[in-house]
Amino acid sequence: MNTISIIGVGNMARAIGVRAIAGGLAVEVIGRDPAKAEALAAALGDGATTGTFGAAPAGDIVILAVLNAAAVPVVTRYGNALAGKVIIDITNPVNADATGLVTPDGTSTAQEIAKAAPASAPVVKAFNTIFGQSLAPGRTPDVLFAGDDHQAKARVSAFIDNLGLRPLDAGGLEMAHWLEGAALLMINLARHGVGNIDFTLAVNPLA
Template sequence: MKIGFIGYGSMAEALASKWVTKHSLFIGGRNLEKAEKLAKKLGKTVEFGSEAEAASFGEIVVLATRHEAVFEAINAAGGSDALADKVLLDINNPVDKSDFLAKTYDGISLAEEIARVVPNAHVVKAFNMCQAKVWQMNPPVFDDRPFVVMYCGDNNFAKQKIATLIEDVGCEAKDIGDLKYARMLEPAAAIVIKLLLSGHDPYTVLNLIQPELKAI
């Protein structure tokens, strides 16, 4: 698959490092020096450039900015028309660190608001439940159980692509339903963020135990 990242921070680096041997990658952002630095760190096959170039490159576009910058990044990528028919992977958490409550957009999640702004794209929420160090694990395993990555979206074809990427990082993929269930994932992630910022180990996660899979 062709994956364009908009953003070049720790989450982008951790996920891209797991996908670079299996997929074609492009690192995009407003700071070309930072995009180039990450691209070169990942390997000579990785391209870099602007947000618009990342959007044009990717069949999957990863929104790997801070949550406050997501809609600015969408505009920089060319807006709704440029992202039409793309799979948009939202890995963000709109959490107010003053009280650790998840921000909503007139009662809906950030992922749903992205889908409203880019109605012809296929938004999938995933990879938001822990910080970058967990994705750097090879593979992410806790108490001898793989980390279960819950994801949601309204388009089954798009979700199948993201399930493949989840498995590519060594995790188990768990489809929890339509995109509206991002309203549950984002507050759940807020719990983890609150724990992390209160001093918990960076590998703190909420892992879904699936005994039926453990027994196979």
């Protein structure tokens, strides 16, 4: 794994891109707006290039860093161009006032993406329980992930480790619903119990 592709040009795309470049990976940035993709690639520096939206991504791992409502339509648009790739879904289906999820009980955005993706493009939910600033250089948050394909999860785990982060396997893709719920909890903790987003969801073994 030498190249990853990031579809999206927002804060999480930038934060993951910075860690990937620092980890010695090449990063392909893809966005609907070529100018924004070029600006992000330039900000990431050496090792970052831009791709064409809708064309086959260069990376073996494709990070879907778009708004939740756009996730399934984007994967549908790409279609077979994603064949053979591992898709990392980082989205969160939180409603406008952060009181619930917009996905029905028993499913998740990641599972809906898996339905839309080619059969040879396994989906792994990851990075959705991390605020972007927690990925700043020098920080080492836990990254919870879930998926059904063991090889895909092993590749994602190695990618997370390459970023200098700790990968934690949360189980099958059905657990994506609960990871998305955990992100909802974090948003409300930020609003009420903590008062900021300078914290992470972590697992600390008892002594």
